[in-house]
Amino acid sequence: MKRVLEGSHAVAEAVRLAKVQVISAYPITPQTHIVEILSQYCTNGTMKAKFLRVESEHSCMAALIGAQSVGVRTFTATSGQGLALMHELLHWAAGARLPIVMAEVNRALAPGWNIWVDQTDSLAQRDTGWIQMYCEDGQEVLDSTIQAFLLAETVNLPVMIVLDAFYLSHTYEPVDVPEPEEVDRFLPPFAPKFQLDTAQPCAFGSLVGPGDYMDMRYQIALAMDDALIRFGDVEDAFAALFNRRYGPVEAIDCADAEIIFITSGTVTSTCRLALQELRAQGEKAGILKIKLFRPFPVDRIRKELQAAKKIAVIDRNFSFGASGIFAQELRAALCNTPRHPVVFGYVAGIGGRDVTPELLKEIYWLTKNSEVPQKESIWMGIQEVKYAD
Amino acid sequence: MIEIRFHGRGGQGTVVATILLAKAFFQAGYQVQSFPFFGVERRGAPVEAYVRLDKKKILLRTNVTEPDHVAVQDQTLLHSINITRGLKPSGWILINSPTLPVDLQPFTGFQLAHVDANRIALQRRLGTRTHPIVNTSMIGAFARMLEMPPLAAIAEAIREDFPVETEAMRNIDAAQEAYAEVNIVGRI
Numbered sequence: 001m002k003r004v005l006e007g008s009h010a011v012a013e014a015v016r017l018a019k020v021q022v023i024s025a026y027p028i029t030p031q032t033h034i035v036e037i038l039s040q041y042c043t044n045g046t047m048k049a050k051f052l053r054v055e056s057e058h059s060c061m062a063a064l065i066g067a068q069s070v071g072v073r074t075f076t077a078t079s080g081q082g083l084a085l086m087h088e089l090l091h092w093a094a095g096a097r098l099p100i101v102m103a104e105v106n107r108a109l110a111p112g113w114n115i116w117v118d119q120t121d122s123l124a125q126r127d128t129g130w131i132q133m134y135c136e137d138g139q140e141v142l143d144s145t146i147q148a149f150l151l152a153e154t155v156n157l158p159v160m161i162v163l164d165a166f167y168l169s170h171t172y173e174p175v176d177v178p179e180p181e182e183v184d185r186f187l188p189p190f191a192p193k194f195q196l197d198t199a200q201p202c203a204f205g206s207l208v209g210p211g212d213y214m215d216m217r218y219q220i221a222l223a224m225d226d227a228l229i230r231f232g233d234v235e236d237a238f239a240a241l242f243n244r245r246y247g248p249v250e251a252i253d254c255a256d257a258e259i260i261f262i263t264s265g266t267v268t269s270t271c272r273l274a275l276q277e278l279r280a281q282g283e284k285a286g287i288l289k290i291k292l293f294r295p296f297p298v299d300r301i302r303k304e305l306q307a308a309k310k311i312a313v314i315d316r317n318f319s320f321g322a323s324g325i326f327a328q329e330l331r332a333a334l335c336n337t338p339r340h341p342v343v344f345g346y347v348a349g350i351g352g353r354d355v356t357p358e359l360l361k362e363i364y365w366l367t368k369n370s371e372v373p374q375k376e377s378i379w380m381g382i383q384e385v386k387y388a389d
Numbered sequence: 390m391i392e393i394r395f396h397g398r399g400g401q402g403t404v405v406a407t408i409l410l411a412k413a414f415f416q417a418g419y420q421v422q423s424f425p426f427f428g429v430e431r432r433g434a435p436v437e438a439y440v441r442l443d444k445k446k447i448l449l450r451t452n453v454t455e456p457d458h459v460a461v462q463d464q465t466l467l468h469s470i471n472i473t474r475g476l477k478p479s480g481w482i483l484i485n486s487p488t489l490p491v492d493l494q495p496f497t498g499f500q501l502a503h504v505d506a507n508r509i510a511l512q513r514r515l516g517t518r519t520h521p522i523v524n525t526s527m528i529g530a531f532a533r534m535l536e537m538p539p540l541a542a543i544a545e546a547i548r549e550d551f552p553v554e555t556e557a558m559r560n561i562d563a564a565q566e567a568y569a570e571v572n573i574v575g576r577i
């Protein structure tokens with residue numbers, strides 16, 4: 001049934017439907033609404049889950065590592081500084097091959113203290129071994145969160161569902177919330193492949209020498225490669241029941257496009273509007289929405305972009321001393337393909353600034369009117385900054 | 390697409406007003422979006438919240454800067470902020486006030502309506518004398534002013550958000566009275 005739901009609540013409904021058994025969280029804006037609802041569900045019996053309150057995000061992830069190790073389904077949500085504080089244990093969760101699922105509401109890192117959207121917090125975790133999915137609207141958030149448990153438990157890697165602060169987390173819109181029986185058919189109870197069990201005592205996480213460590217790391221790399229295939233299987237199974245599918249990437253009007261926007265998160269939605277207007281003017285534009293960031297769907301990206309002349313990558317994030325992070329990934333994915341499109345990198349919407357259809361069209365014209373990028377990264381709208389005397 | 394901006398003060402249920410209005414428009418067959426001003430909310434401080442509605446899926450995910458219509462839940466805001474900021478010509482303005490503002494000059498070119506939402510809310514013990522919760526009265530008046538969504542959709546949205554029957558009824562009553570009582574002044 002379709003209900004008008006906040007993006008945060010779409011996550012919470014998915015966690016309820018996934019019958020998560022242990023939730024731990026430390027409150028941080030703009031993620032708070034997710035765990036507020038979940039703590040109510042745990043208190044009033046809507047969910048038969050244990051809600052662990054902790055003194056920090058670091059402890060939160062440690063608690064989930066412990067819980068998941070004994071073979072239960074777990075969930076947390078965080079943002080910005082909270083995710084940064086979790087960093088050490090993000091590596092641990094992936095290395096221990098624990099299928100923990102987290103909702104990460106993109107929030108800018110301090111200072112300056114800023115609660116608004118910026119993807120640098122989650123993208124800075126790209127090398128931790130977590131699967132990452134960037135969502136566009138409330139429905140995708142709900143669907144992806146349910147799917148995340150199946151994917152995580154299939155490949156034994158943790159999954160981060162990423163959503164934009166406010167533009168998605170605090171926005172109400174119609175969302176189709178499936179019935180519990182339907183979700184049960186898609187997502188069976190968690191059956192751990194290994195677990196801490198007093199009946200069969202074993203130890204995890206002990207010292208591993210150079211002889212075995214590298215092989216263990218290689219197994220994680222293989223699991224990530226496998227996740228790309230399994231992502232498709234999970235989507236097939238979900239689509240068969242719910243008739244919705246997103247893809248690791250979505251190509252919109254790319255077949256004959258000469259200039260293709262590369263987008264992620266809610267910017268994709270606004271960009272669809274800009275694209276309609278550009279197409280109406282006869283412009284050969286397209287959008288490649290990147291949903292799956294880890295594993296990065298390199299082959300699909302190469303295929304969808306093979307005929308384009310230029311791509312305009314929109315980064316709501318930045319790696320200082322390099323460039324926007326999606327732009328880096330796109331350059332790396334394309335460099336070994338012959339006659340690949342020229343990569344234009346644009347930085348926009350940092351720290352919660354609006355990315356409007358007008359701004360996106362300005363990016364299109366800048367790209368169209370330049371043979372090659374004037375700079376590796378073009379920061380949009382930066383003249384608005386006023387410095388004190 | 391129609392964009393609506395609600396002005397209020399923290400604690401008056403301004404954000405909830407837009408959520409209820411969005412739910413009512415959805416009941417009435419519209420695609421909707423509703424969200425607060427993305428900021429830090431404090432009791433008594435000026436608050437803004439928005440509704441978007443359209444017959445097709447809403448793709449725009451930006452702040453609302455040029456609303457079609459505006460509602461003002463606290464008339465003291467008329468002196469402290471520019472409530473017509475970005476408002477489109479001929480846009481409706483609904484003010485929570487028993488009377489028309491004395492100085493109508495700032496509203497030239499817009500359409501005006503007012504309703505005594507404080508009295509309507511207090512008669513139903515919604516909030517306290519110093520902090521009446523006027524949101525359900527305001528959306529009732531708003532529905533009459535715009536001639537949409539239907540009052541039945543407003544009532545349904547309130548029922549969804551207030552699981553306690555007596556609370557839902559008090560709020561629905563408030564919306565109904567405000568719907569009947571709002572003074573539609575029209576173009577200034």
